Amino acid sequence: PGARARLTAAAVVEPAHFGGQRLLGVGAGTLGLRPMALAAYRRLEAGAPGRTDVQLRLADALTRSGRPAEALRLLKRVLDMNPDNRHAMVNMGIGLMKLRREREARRWFTKAGVMGPGGLDMSKLKQFRR
Numbered sequence: 001p002g003a004r005a006r007l008t009a010a011a012v013v014e015p016a017h018f019g020g021q022r023l024l025g026v027g028a029g030t031l032g033l034r035p036m037a038l039a040a041y042r043r044l045e046a047g048a049p050g051r052t053d054v055q056l057r058l059a060d061a062l063t064r065s066g067r068p069a070e071a072l073r074l075l076k077r078v079l080d081m082n083p084d085n086r087h088a089m090v091n092m093g094i095g096l097m098k099l100r101r102e103r104e105a106r107r108w109f110t111k112a113g114v115m116g117p118g119g120l121d122m123s124k125l126k127q128f129r130r
């Protein structure tokens with residue numbers, strides 16, 4: 001069967017398996033199956049509340065699914081717990097850009113160290129994108 005069928009079967013067979021759901025989210029996201037990726041990351045977050053890595057993946061999936069405002073609320077919680085999390089800072093900037101809040105986005109990009117006087121440093125920015 002195709003990749004989509006295998007991913008769907010994995011979600012049904014092992015809905016509570018942390019590693020399986022993480023791989024499901026990554027695989028679905030890679031294939032552009034955003035609703036499936038989002039659902040997998042939501043299951044992960046429900047099963048492992050407070051895990052920064054899961055929250056960052058969920059926030060990224062939310063942003064990619066056209067829900068940047070929801071992603072920003074989640075990223076704010078991450079930054080409240082860990083104010084130095086550069087991944088969350090970069091994702092805040094990306095979400096704010098999607099909402100056309102450029103001034104705020106520039107502040108987050110600068111704080112994360114991916115923006116300087118010359119603008120965004122794309123090589124540094126790519127290090128933070130999953």
